[in-house]
Amino acid sequence: MELLVLLILTGLGFFVGRHLEQKHYASIKEREKKTLHIPMMNFGAKQDLPHAHEAQMFVGSVVVANDYFKTLSAALRNLVGGRVVAYESLVDRGRREALLRMKAEAMEWGASQIVNVRFETSNIGGQTGGGLAAVEIMAYGTAIR
Amino acid sequence: MNALDSHGLTLTTLEGVPGKEIVEHYGLVQGSTIRAKHVGKDIMAGFKNIVGGELKGYTELLQEARKESVERMVSQAQQLGANAVVNVRFATSSVAPGAAELFAYGTAVKVQ
Amino acid sequence: MKYVPKEITQEVNTTPVHPLVNLAYLAGTVALVGVAIYFLLGIAADQIARRIGPETEEKIGAVLVQAFPVQETVGANENATDSRLEYLHELAISIQTDLEAVTGEPANYPPLKIGILDTPVENAMVMAGSHLFFTEGLLAAVDSENELAFVMAHELGHLQNKDPLTALGRSLVWITIGSLLGLGQQGSGVVPGAFNLAELNYSRGQETAADEYAIALIAQRYTHGDHSLDFFRRAQENELDLGALNRVAEWEQTHPMSGDRIKKLEAILVEEGVALTGEATPLPEDIGCPNFTCEP
Numbered sequence: 339m340e341l342l343v344l345l346i347l348t349g350l351g352f353f354v355g356r357h358l359e360q361k362h363y364a365s366i367k368e369r370e371k372k373t374l375h376i377p378m379m380n381f382g383a384k385q386d387l388p389h390a391h392e393a394q395m396f397v398g399s400v401v402v403a404n405d406y407f408k409t410l411s412a413a414l415r416n417l418v419g420g421r422v423v424a425y426e427s428l429v430d431r432g433r434r435e436a437l438l439r440m441k442a443e444a445m446e447w448g449a450s451q452i453v454n455v456r457f458e459t460s461n462i463g464g465q466t467g468g469g470l471a472a473v474e475i476m477a478y479g480t481a482i483r
Numbered sequence: 484m485n486a487l488d489s490h491g492l493t494l495t496t497l498e499g500v501p502g503k504e505i506v507e508h509y510g511l512v513q514g515s516t517i518r519a520k521h522v523g524k525d526i527m528a529g530f531k532n533i534v535g536g537e538l539k540g541y542t543e544l545l546q547e548a549r550k551e552s553v554e555r556m557v558s559q560a561q562q563l564g565a566n567a568v569v570n571v572r573f574a575t576s577s578v579a580p581g582a583a584e585l586f587a588y589g590t591a592v593k594v595q
Numbered sequence: 596m597k598y599v600p601k602e603i604t605q606e607v608n609t610t611p612v613h614p615l616v617n618l619a620y621l622a623g624t625v626a627l628v629g630v631a632i633y634f635l636l637g638i639a640a641d642q643i644a645r646r647i648g649p650e651t652e653e654k655i656g657a658v659l660v661q662a663f664p665v666q667e668t669v670g671a672n673e674n675a676t677d678s679r680l681e682y683l684h685e686l687a688i689s690i691q692t693d694l695e696a697v698t699g700e701p702a703n704y705p706p707l708k709i710g711i712l713d714t715p716v717e718n719a720m721v722m723a724g725s726h727l728f729f730t731e732g733l734l735a736a737v738d739s740e741n742e743l744a745f746v747m748a749h750e751l752g753h754l755q756n757k758d759p760l761t762a763l764g765r766s767l768v769w770i771t772i773g774s775l776l777g778l779g780q781q782g783s784g785v786v787p788g789a790f791n792l793a794e795l796n797y798s799r800g801q802e803t804a805a806d807e808y809a810i811a812l813i814a815q816r817y818t819h820g821d822h823s824l825d826f827f828r829r830a831q832e833n834e835l836d837l838g839a840l841n842r843v844a845e846w847e848q849t850h851p852m853s854g855d856r857i858k859k860l861e862a863i864l865v866e867e868g869v870a871l872t873g874e875a876t877p878l879p880e881d882i883g884c885p886n887f888t889c890e891p
Binding site for chain 3: 506559564592
């Protein structure tokens, strides 16, 4: 009986999860393309910024969780060792989404560039084995206009 | 084992490349990898916890992972046509019990 | 410096492997390694089990018995309040002597200890340290000494073949693998482990060997095979006769199906030229009740 529930959840995770992930990626790529004209860099502390009149900090953050299928794969990977492929797309999506959110807010404010961008990642699920497989990713930087 | 293949790109943690000028910049580049250790290493580490000292297995694992994430970042920079990546920063975090994410990011630039 | 916007088209931060392929590779590796470890540990456990001395076996038995809801045991010197235990002990010793004569091998296990389990399920079991248990259900259901003797001889056969110890070894292997994989977080798994170990799943081969051991005794002690297999006949009535599905269900179980056991044993008797019909040797009255006295 429990095996059946497990299989259903895994199947749901695989099919629906995959579909949602692909949709998310498509949205991310589209938004990246649209906002490509505003530069982002992670330096800026020691540069002259001649066109800068105003500066303001902006933060973009997102909490992403993995689907059941990927969590299962990752649990097995923990035994075998090596690259955890299942989580790669999770953090990649999360980072790009957080970056885009920060950029969106800054562009609304009227930024011409964003300098000194930094990242922070933390595990939300807690350290126990049965916790959530969720990650919070934060991107913050100074917008200049 | 530790030689990083940066494909001829200059990597610095400074805001520029000393002695050169930045002529073009292409935005942020990021490289990340997530690695897990296997049960064998876990058990050996458990033993090491008794006597103390360097966990060579883990050190090598994370060094390899760091190398890979930097190489991925360099690969993104190459796609943009950069010849240097400045202000390289690292971030290590745990995304799941037993798995660690190694993240390297910087700004891709062209220097002359 | 000038900003030159360019797109990054090739995804570098994800590995382009199909998730199902990835999962299959992982599951396959884990399964293979698990099987390899099981085999290696199983061989090791077998070898160790065969080399355990009688004093160690007694000690192991003493620990395991604590986890069981037993009424009483009768060893060589203890007194029991239930007179049935004495009867069972005498019968067991008598059968043990007969077995030594039939097989030509002396008993290689510690002195027998008998106990009665207060449960209505019909069963008998033996544990490391020569602890023989019969259930109230069994004692209430048996009709003849032939039947009881077969059951006893079967259990003594397990003892002679050192099956309880090898079964311990195999359970230990499962517990070890389980704890390695992180399933079942048991702090000190000794006491819950004892229950696990006491479950005693013997392999099909071990069960068949014990059956054949017992039928040899029956042939010699009673000169006929009638009534001795009644325990199996009752079990057979309870089992669903699935016909064609029998083969599938059989593979899953640790005991061969009762019908097959009966057929196999009767074939052995026929081969030895032993009669299949004869008089039943009677049991003492009211063996199903404590002290041979049933309340009306």
